[in-house]
Amino acid sequence: MFTGIIENLGIVEKLEKENGNLHLTFNSSITAELKIDQSVAHNGVCLTVVNIENDNYVVTAIQETLDKTNIGALKVGDLVNIERAMKLGDRLDGHIVQGHVDQTAECISISEEDGSWVFTFEYDKDLSNITIEKGSITVNGVSLTVVNSKINQFSVAIIPYTYEHTTFKTLNVGDKVNLEFDVIGKYVKRLNDLRQ
Template identity: 80%
Template sequence: MFTGIIEDLGKIEKLEKEGGNLHITMHTAITNELKIDQSVAHNGVCLTVVGIKESTYTVTAIQETLDKTNLGLLNVNDSVNIERAMKLGDRLDGHIVQGHVDQTAKCIEVLEKNGSWVFTFEYDKNLNNITIEKGSITVNGVSLTVVNSMLNRFSVAIIPYTYEHTTFKNLAIGDTINLEFDVIGKYVKRLNDLRN
């Protein structure tokens, strides 16, 4: 369980393919606090720490994860949003995030708004995910509030702190991002679909 509040920007040190798996080695400021078997969200994707060496750690993404997320598009030296799983009893500053990406989307517009930014994303509506105005959404692991919700697109407003401390500062039109839709909304939609 995560909150969508990013702790650190990790830097990819090494990518190693092995069959359908991708071993991702990251450098972060929090590596010394990690342990083997710990769950860490990478651009919103929950992966297990399988190795630690000095200031780097390694996680493995299987083919299923690579097919459904943007992790397979990463390159050495790319930045990744990093969040450790929440501790029981901690404040829930963002929203309930599982670290299970529902689908990817494309950034289709970036507008600077006098000190803040509005990013617009378009996703495949055929996967039956929805957003609602002022609802929660996770973009590359960042807990955000939806603005301008439409059938297959939505926008988010980004404050300067979030822009500087996440991968939003590197995000450009055409980039692929990971989306995790609000878990409560997914259950409500599923129940409604079953009734109809």
């Protein structure tokens, strides 16, 4: 389980295809603290550390992950949001995040708002995911609060600290992001759907 509070930015050092899998090598200042078989969220995608060498570590994404996230679109030199799994007993500063991406969305607008930024995203409503006003959403692994919730669209307001310490500073209109919708909201929606 994760919180959506980003610890560090990682840099893609190497990408290596093997059959339907993609091995991704990242450089990060927290590499020395990692261990093999540890779960680490990369842009909100929970991946397992399979190798560590100096300041670099390797994770493997299977075809299912590549099909449903933006991980397969990464290029050498790209930045990713990194978060290690939550320790039992730690504060839950963000919200409950599983590291299981529900779908991707496209950034459709970015506006600067006197020292902060508002990012708006559009997603495929046919996958039956929903947002609610002032509810939680995870965008590329970052725990955020929904504003301007619509059927297939929502916005998030980004403070300067989050902008500088996450990949939001490199995000452009047209970029794809990973979305993990609020787990409690998903269960409520599923129960409601079963009653109908």
